[in-house]
Amino acid sequence: MTPRGKDDAPRRGRILARGGRALLFLAVTWSLAGSLMLLQEGLPELLSRAAQRGWVPYSLLAPPAPGVDCSAAVERAMAARSDPDVTRQAALLVWLLGAKLGFAAGLVDAYAGSANQPDVEPWMDEPRRLAAALRVETPVLPKMRHTLDVLHEFTEFVAADPQCVAAQLAGKYSPRHAALYRFAQIAGHAAVYRITAPQLGPSLVPELRFYATAAELPNALWQPLIEDSIDSLPGATVKDKVLSHMDRIAQHLRSGG
DSSP states (O other), rough: OOOHHHHHHHHHHHHHHHHHHHHHHHHHHHHHHHHHHHHHHHHHHHHHHHHHHHHSGGGGGOEEEEEOHHHHHHHHHHSOOHHHHHHHTHHHHHHHHHHHHHHHHHHHHTTTTOOOOOOOGGGHHHHHHHHHHOOOOOOOOOOOSSSSGHHHHHHHHHOOOOOOOOHHHHHTTTTHHHHHHHEEEEHHHHHHHHHOOOGGOOHHHHHHHHHHHHHHHHHHHHHHHHHOTTOOOOOHHHHHHHHHHHHHHHHHHHOOO
């Protein structure tokens, strides 16, 4: 081999090494791009299946709700003087506020398009009184957009907190009270469907589990709401069983739970 050939050998080795690193870089880049495409296409489907099985809240499937600036509403609530008796019973009153609102919304949704649409206006009298006692905004029922997607729409409404009631409760009382309010809305709505269509089993299971945990409720209080069967609950009818358990939650909160 000529001296020139000897000099070229190391250079060829360096060129091959650089070429190998370039190919490795391209391979890694293509692999990452493929993984991202797979996540982009496959993740929504995985989340959808997980929500259907009750593993994650349906709210994870929804696009982010428009931001609501609740700062002024929270300031108003915190500046309003509260009755000491109301403060002591705040958890119970928050539960009643959310449950009554959720039940009224559930009636609207469950009978949407029916000739027997109930008048829910009387159901809103107590939430108005409770909101006034708690010194928070008066809640209103959500506006239905699609009758075939009412459950999903309601979970979006609860999560978005468009009237800032949950935000006010978090600021004036505690984040636990805000979670309890959201749980109560979901529980009230789900109760309507459990009573009117018991053959469907529990509804809004991921949301019930999520908000109950955030509200630090004992498992024994919310677990029956997500069970396939409620035969073990006291009561002669499905309605009796559901309402008696809702009252059990109220009794727990009334006793300071």
